[in-house]
């Protein structure tokens with residue numbers, strides 16, 4: 001659904017995007033993660049037509065988005081990081097505007113708006129001006145403007161930033177439902193447990209490019225987890241050690257004649273992956289990408 005290749009965006013001497021490649025098939029949620037300044041927002045802005053790249057190609061549903069931006073924009077819904085809503089208009093009026101842009105007008109538009117308001121638990125506040133809504137409610141209205149009209153590509157830039165658990169859960173359910181209905185979703189967040197909830201695949205951005213891409217399992221399985229062992233002899237301190245092969249490490253421990261009282265293996269998770277990006281060697285990351293391509 002979305003293919004971005006070799007995107008470069010320069011701001012003076014700085015390259016916000018520096019050979020950024022990302023492909024997202026229909027029905028897939030990709031969690032775009034990376035430290036502040038990695039280029040995630042610039043990528044979202046580039047695909048949504050707000051920023052013109054200096055080089056590269058973007059295809060949305062087979063359309064060349066850089067040549068035929070207007071047609072490509074009709075296929076995508078964006079929730080930008082900075083809220084962009086009309087404060088004096090009600091939530092419903094804001095949605096009417098975006099539904100109209102997506103070609104939904106009249107009764108068809110009203111039905112679509114009612115559906116999205118319900119999906120994001122906004123029906124009760126639909127007639128209030130957006131300026132009078134809470135931060136979490138405004139976040140949901142922003143996500144609703146992206147989803148109205150059911151575009152096949154969703155770009156959600158930190159849609160749950162500052163959201164309370166209720167808002168977060170309504171948003172995640174809506175995003176999952178959209179992907180199940182076939183939408184391709186680019187989802188940026190710094191809150192990694194959300195990506196586990198969404199069962200998202202991952203794209204790791206660093207310094208303007210994607211350094212690793214794959215499923216959560218593919219990207220975490222080679223990272224060390226942690227082996228924790230307590231011993232029958234109370235004088236022996238608890239052992240905690242990073243491990244990539246807990247079975248072999250435990251066998252070595254037993255062979256040494258010590259008697260464990262409890263054994264716990266913590267599998268590597270997304271936090272470990274995020275931390276490993278500090279030191280990630282792009283060459284290793286490239287191998288991982290190849291592994292996925294071959295799969």
Ligand SMILES: Nc1ncnc2c1ncn2[C@@H]1O[C@H](COP(=O)(O)OP(=O)(O)OP(=O)(O)O)[C@@H](O)[C@H]1O
Pocket residue numbers: 011014015016034035036037038039040041042043
């Ligand atoms: N309009 C701009 N003018 C100059 N530099 C910019 C502009 N937009 C982004 N940059 C720079 O480009 C780089 C990438 O920024 P971007 O906002 O895309 O990162 P990000 O990964 O979204 O970060 P965050 O996690 O903080 O949202 C940063 O170094 C940023 O300072």
